[in-house]
Amino acid sequence: EDQVTQSPEALRLQEGESSSLNCSYTVSGLRGLFWYRQDPGKGPEFLFTLYSAGEEKEKERLKATLTKKESFLHITAPKPEDSATYLCAVPENSGGSNYKLTFGKGTLLTVNP
Amino acid sequence: DARVTQTPRDKVTEMGQEVTMRCQPILGHNTVFWYRQTMMQGLELLAYFRNRAPLDDSGMPKDRFSAEMPDATLATLKIQPSEPRDSAVYFCASGLQADTQYFGPGTRLTVL
Numbered sequence: 001e002d003q004v005t006q007s008p009e010a011l012r013l014q015e016g017e018s019s020s021l022n023c024s025y026t027v028s029g030l031r032g033l034f035w036y037r038q039d040p041g042k043g044p045e046f047l048f049t050l051y052s053a054g055e056e057k058e059k060e061r062l063k064a065t066l067t068k069k070e071s072f073l074h075i076t077a078p079k080p081e082d083s084a085t086y087l088c089a090v091p092e093n094s095g096g097s098n099y100k101l102t103f104g105k106g107t108l109l110t111v112n113p
Numbered sequence: 114d115a116r117v118t119q120t121p122r123d124k125v126t127e128m129g130q131e132v133t134m135r136c137q138p139i140l141g142h143n144t145v146f147w148y149r150q151t152m153m154q155g156l157e158l159l160a161y162f163r164n165r166a167p168l169d170d171s172g173m174p175k176d177r178f179s180a181e182m183p184d185a186t187l188a189t190l191k192i193q194p195s196e197p198r199d200s201a202v203y204f205c206a207s208g209l210q211a212d213t214q215y216f217g218p219g220t221r222l223t224v225l
Contacts, residue, residue: 036216043117043204043216044156087156100169101214103156 003027004090006104013111016077021107023088024070033071034101035064036087044087078111085109115139117217119205125223131193134220136205137186145188146206146214147173147180156204162188195224 003026013019025033032051036044048057050066057064061082063074073086085108089101118137126132138145146161160170165182173180177196182188192199202221206214 041218043206043219046213046215049213089156100158100161105155 004088004102004104006088006107008107009105010108011110013078013109015079015111015113018074018076018078020075021073021086021109022070023073023104025090027090031091033066034089035071035073036089038085038087038106075109080111080113083109083111117205117207117215119217119220121220122218123221125225126195127225128196129194131191132195132222134190134203136188136217138188138205138207139215140186142207142209144208145182147188147190148204148206150202150204159190197224200224
């Protein structure tokens with residue numbers, strides 16, 4: 001069974017304190033890894049898609065990287081508005097469809113001013 | 114700014130009652146997904162449609178849940194009869210390509 005594990009479950013940072021979130025997966029033949037941000041009371045918001053090991057993508061203070069076994073979401077000099085739950089997801093290894101995403105449980109990030 | 118809309122945003126009902134949740138996907142998107150989110154299980158895919166045809170509903174309890182797309186601008190998720198264990202936040206998402214799913218704000222369902 002495909003597994004997606006995120007760590008840590010929760011992370012508290014001071015404003016400006018850089019850190020990384022981890023997403024490890026066991027699906028074989030990875031066909032993409034997706035990062036989402038979810039604010040309280042809202043739906044997940046798409047951030048990045050990574051397709052191959054070594055790929056990196058950036059958006060403001062966030063940078064996502066991918067290896068063959070895991071992905072990291074690096075947060076550089078975070079601000080309080082970066083506080084949210086960050087979710088990663090991978091397509092299920094079934095058939096030819098990329099539509100069925102398996103989500104991790106998420107990392108709750110809190111950035112204190 | 115195109116968005117997925119969902120109604121109602123909150124629903125409190127009693128066990129045994131029928132619940133209908135509605136979703137308007139982003140105009141032009143041909144794939145619609147229904148997810149359920151709980152603290153224990155996280156986000157789980159219930160069903161999805163492409164070009165209004167159901168592709169997979171294996172995540173849904175078949176005896177009480179049903180999902181339909183009467184037209185391209187409306188997707189519905191029904192629970193009949195509802196049970197307390199159905200309490201969760203239900204999200205609809207739409208997309209054009211497999212890798213980008215845009216989520217709605219969710220319907221928070223509480224079954225007493």
